[in-house]
Amino acid sequence: MIEISELYKYYGDRRAVGPVTATIDKGEIVGLLGLNGAGKTTTLRVLACDLLPTSGTVRVGGIDVVESPHEVRKKVGYLPDTPPVYPEMTVEEYLVFAAKLRGVGAAQVQKRVGEALELTQTAVERSTPIFALSHGFRQRVGIAQAIVHRPEFVVLDEPISGLDPVQIVEMRDLVRGLGGEHTVVVSSHILSEISETCDRIFVIRDGEIVASGSEAELSSRFLRGMRLEVTLRAGDGLDAALEAMRAVSGVTSVEHAAVPSREPRAVDLTVTADGDVREELSRALVGAGHGLLELRRGERELESVFLELSRSAGTAARKKVKKKPAPEPIEEAP
Amino acid sequence: MSAAMLIARRELLAYVRSPLGASVVAAALLVDGIYFYWKGLTEKLVSAQVLQEFFYGASGTTMVAAIVLSMRLLAEERQLGTLTLLNTSPVRDGEIIVGKFISAFGILAVMTLLTLYMPLLIFVNGKVSVAHIAVGYLGLLLLGAACIAIGLFASALAKSQVVAAIVGVVILVPLLLLWVVARAVDPPLNTFLSALALHHENYRPFMVGILELRAVAFYLAVTYFFLLAATKTLEARRWR
Incomplete structure (x- = not known):
């Protein structure tokens, strides 16, 4: 379970996220839907412990991201918007490196790498240097590194970005397949992708969740x-x-x-x-x-809801928002 | 294998597979070779002086090579987006920095040891102490370690490799020139500044074959300080 309470993240004086309060249940696939600059990536980076929150509480699997970021990282697999791949390595070398980095024991590494290659259908390219892969395969390798250590939580930032229609369908199936065993958080600014793959949608605008629920719930509530x-x-x-x-x-x-x-x-x-x-x-x-x-x-019912909810995003995100005095600063973890 | 060694191994692989590592080593060996030929065969110096001059010239190439090798360590990861992989893995920032340092230092050590044939050539027509050679190489490695730590810190600050190299040079040059400033000020400040100089006061004992623990401690302290600064820079970025 992921519990987010009154999360704020500031970059200097600019509020990127906050206040965000949400709960994501085990095995759920949840989508963060918002325009560019709405705060999706920042929220995901906090969940993956790449960034620490300015204030608020985020617990991943019951562990606080500020108090024990090291422990949280063991439980999370993260795919950023650009797959974090080393071009000179082969797919297999890279996944072995990622698995070891995530603390997979030497005896288990080959097994886990094999599973990740199979699940992401990248086994045919296991000996190919990453620089020679297409964008779609790189994205798959990115997902493979995020699941190679069998994390409880998988965080995917725009996993379908830049894919062709066939790859999008395959990626959608892949993400759906991760549900149940993993708790998955996906971000996108493309409504159809989120509604196709996710059990629940969080519509995010100017760093705040302005609506949440299933596609049907959002439609009935806002249409x-x-x-x-x-x-x-x-x-x-x-x-x-x-x-x-x-x-x-x-x-x-x-x-x-x-x-x-x-x-x-x-x-x-x-x-x-x-x-x-x-x-x-x-x-x-x-x-x-x-x-x-x-x-x-x-067909475009939910899209109109999304557009309505996101109307002021983008422009507002670029504004400088003065820091709110309310959130209490968090002490740095020892 | 510890996370630091894992990162170091991957970095070494990257140096080997990219033209950078080989280019830096080849260029440094070429410059060292030309300098040694010039000092050893065209100037009338005694053997110990030739060796001293060799260590003086090699210190310059070592410093340049250290900055070039280290500029990419974190800045390139940031450019490629792969720093996210390290940042979101259960690896401490200190382990990332140590791993990166070990890899660059490994290449620099190989480069330095490949110059060993030059001092050994002195034995053809002259005589030098093996201890002098050993102490000189220890000085080169310590100076190289300090410069890599400075370059790594610059790489932690910068978003691109070029900026990292510039920042590295901006930090390195004043530290090199402190002895010049020391000449212009009165005691006891001149002693203090001279003791902080990266090359002059602290490197000369190694050049002449004198092992001074104070100088060894100085280079180790500089290395530790900049590695710590790089670690804190990585940590601070998470709070930004």
Whole structure:
């Protein structure tokens, strides 16, 4: 379990993170979602003990990151936004080095390296110098070093950054596969990635968590009503169909979709409603004999929530924020 | 294997696989060789003076090589982002610094010992004391260790290797020139400044084959001080 309480991190006078209070349960995959400069990387660096907090308490597996950073580091595997790889080493040499550095016993090193190579599907490149690897493979090697010592907690900063679509799908599966055995914290500014891989999402803005929950929870909490995408067979009865839809209780508007339909002889419509009217809407259209081809929730619903929540990020993050007097300084660990 | 030795081994591998290590060693040997030829074969000096001059010239190449070898130690890790791997592993900052120091000192020691054929050539037409040679080499290694520690501290401060080299030189040159300042001031300050000079007062005994424990202690203290400063610099960065 990761427990964060009133975490603040300042760079000089600038507040990068804080106040952040959150709890992450064992085996969960949690996503930190925010725009660039929102404070995601700083939060992850504190969790990985790369940085120490200005104030507040962070406990990883019950151990305080300020009092016992050495112990915390044994439990955490961290992939920064740029994989920390030595170009001149081969993949296997590098993972052996990382495993030994993380305190894996000599007898266990080869076994653990083999497991990490297998899990990240990098075994085929084990003898390849890292400088010769593609970006996607380097990212995989980065994850391999983060899990080679079987840590309880895996912290991944933008693991899909710069990957091609195929690599993104593979990376998504890899991250999902880490859940359960490991507690995983992933950051991204790409909403679809977080929603695809994570059990829970923390939306972070200006260093603060402004919302948290599953995708469904965030949608129901922040969306004003529901947006539906409806595809109808084009024809003479279209006007009547529009009238039938508007007559459904709860429907507030019916409009033609901004992007024309890709389907031949079809019309795409966007319906907004106060609540979930999918059943009533489909019943009304089918009952009235109109050709209903498709009815689904808007794919960009959560994106609009994210944009709403993150609206002031980026600009605010660059502002200089004066230090709050409230947080008490933490004594340096002996 | 301890974390420091693990880091040292990886660094040594990096020196061997990159052109830097071989280039520095080759350049230093070339300069030392030319200097030795000039002093040994073209000037009319007695054997002990040739050896003394050799250790004087080799101290210059040792200092330059130490700064060049050490400038990359932490600055390059920071540029590549690999310092994060060390910082987030259960390794103490002191172990990182010691590991880095051992690797650079190892290369410098190999470089220094490869010059051994030059003093031995004196035996062809002259005679010098083996103890003089041994003490001279001890001085070179101690001076090299101190300069690597200074370079490592500069590398801990800087974000790039070039800046690390400049910072290293900026620290090194005043320490070298303290004996000049010492000449211009009155006692007892001149004695104090002269005793702090990195080369003149403290290195000359080694050049002439005199083993002074005070000088040995001086170089060990300088090395320790800058390694400690580098460790504290790494620690402080976590709080920034």
